[in-house]
Amino acid sequence: MASEERIESVLGRIQDAVVQYDEESCRQWCRTVVEEGIDPCMAIVGGLNAGMRIVGEFYQKNRYFVPELLLCSDALYAGLEILKPHLRPDQVKVKGKIVIGTVEGDIHDIGKNLVKTMFEAAGWDVCDLGKDVKLERFLEEQQRTGADVVALSALMTTSMMAVPKVIGLLRNKAPRVKVLVGGAPFNESIAQQYGADGYASDAVAAVQEGAKLIGDKRSLGF
Numbered sequence: 001m002a003s004e005e006r007i008e009s010v011l012g013r014i015q016d017a018v019v020q021y022d023e024e025s026c027r028q029w030c031r032t033v034v035e036e037g038i039d040p041c042m043a044i045v046g047g048l049n050a051g052m053r054i055v056g057e058f059y060q061k062n063r064y065f066v067p068e069l070l071l072c073s074d075a076l077y078a079g080l081e082i083l084k085p086h087l088r089p090d091q092v093k094v095k096g097k098i099v100i101g102t103v104e105g106d107i108h109d110i111g112k113n114l115v116k117t118m119f120e121a122a123g124w125d126v127c128d129l130g131k132d133v134k135l136e137r138f139l140e141e142q143q144r145t146g147a148d149v150v151a152l153s154a155l156m157t158t159s160m161m162a163v164p165k166v167i168g169l170l171r172n173k174a175p176r177v178k179v180l181v182g183g184a185p186f187n188e189s190i191a192q193q194y195g196a197d198g199y200a201s202d203a204v205a206a207v208q209e210g211a212k213l214i215g216d217k218r219s220l221g222f
Contacts, residue, residue, distance in 0.1 A: 002036045010038060011047040014079060018051025019058075021071035023078045030082040040083040041091040048079045052121040056204040066110065069203065073117035080120075094125045096214045098180075099141045100151040101129030103166065106159035111183065114203035115151060122207045135162060139169045142177055148214045151206065152196075154183040164194040171195065178213040182206060 002010070010032055017026035026048075033043040055072045058064035064072070098119055102112050109131040119126050127145050129137055142150050150170060154160035160183065167179050178197040191199035198213050200206035 002038050006036070007038050007042070010036070011043060011050070014043060014047030015051040015054070018048055018072055018075045018079070019054050021068060021075050023071075023075045026075040026079045027082060030079040033083060034086055040086040041088075044080065044083055044087075048076050048083070049121050049123070052076055052118070056118065056207075059202070059204055066114065069114050069117075070110070073114070073121075076117065076121055095123040096149060096210065097125045097127070097145055097147040098149040098151055098210060099127045099129065099138060099145060099147040100153070101133035101138065102131040102153040102155070103159055103162040104132055104134050105162060106154050106156055107131050108155035109153075111155065111203070112151075112153040115153070115182065115200075115206045118203045118207045119210065122211075124207075124210070135166050135169060138166050139173055142170065142174050147177065149178045149180055149210050151180040151182070151210075154181075154185060157185045160185045160190075163196075167195045180206065180209060180213065 010029055013029045014026060017029060029047075030043065033040055052072065055064060055069065059069055100112060100116055100119070102109050112131070116126050116128050127141055127147065129141060138150055138152070141147070152163050152166055154163055163181055170177055170179060179195070180198045180200060181191050181194065181196040182200045186199055188199050198209040200209045
């Protein structure tokens with residue numbers, strides 16, 4: 001059984017690997033977690049997620065930008081791939097469920113992928129529909145999964161016109177679901193005009209807004 005000092009050291013190494021977007025180091029230290037019998041849930045929360053919180057802070061302070069976020073997310077997923085199979089069923093605690101996708105007519109997905117990464121790192125169950133998603137699919141997947149939030153991304157002024165149509169479908173069939181929107185053409189005013197419940201200017205803000213929408217005060221809140 002690893003000592004508290006050893007556990008703290010390993011978690012710190014995992015955190016550093018995420019922040020320094022060192023994918024291979026993250027894998028190695030997550031393997032160490034398994035080999036030394038360290039709680040994988042503790043490693044995810046205190047290592048991987050803690051690292052992504054720092055990454056989120058760096059992004060907000062303009063120390064990191066989109067390329068760094070993508071590399072950090074690669075390190076995060078590399079670690080999760082190793083640790084998740086070793087979690088006990090009672091350790092898998094989901095903060096919320098979200099369906100996310102880029103609307104029909106729009107093939108841009110870098111921003112959407114970053115939002116997905118941040119939600120997963122914060123402990124959400126994420127259903128990623130991808131890009132150029134037909135409007136009806138958002139409703140279909142929300143009803144199939146029982147998602148708390150549907151996040152709609154649009155990066156063009158032409159494709160953003162699909163957003164109020166999706167919101168209309170959701171309001172008719174799933175009036176209690178919260179709708180979060182984001183993308184270059186949006187701002188707070190347009191989001192409200194379209195009937196969305198929330199707007200986020202970037203991936204970090206999206207997680208914070210998502211937590212507000214479901215009233216989760218325990219959120220990791222990047």
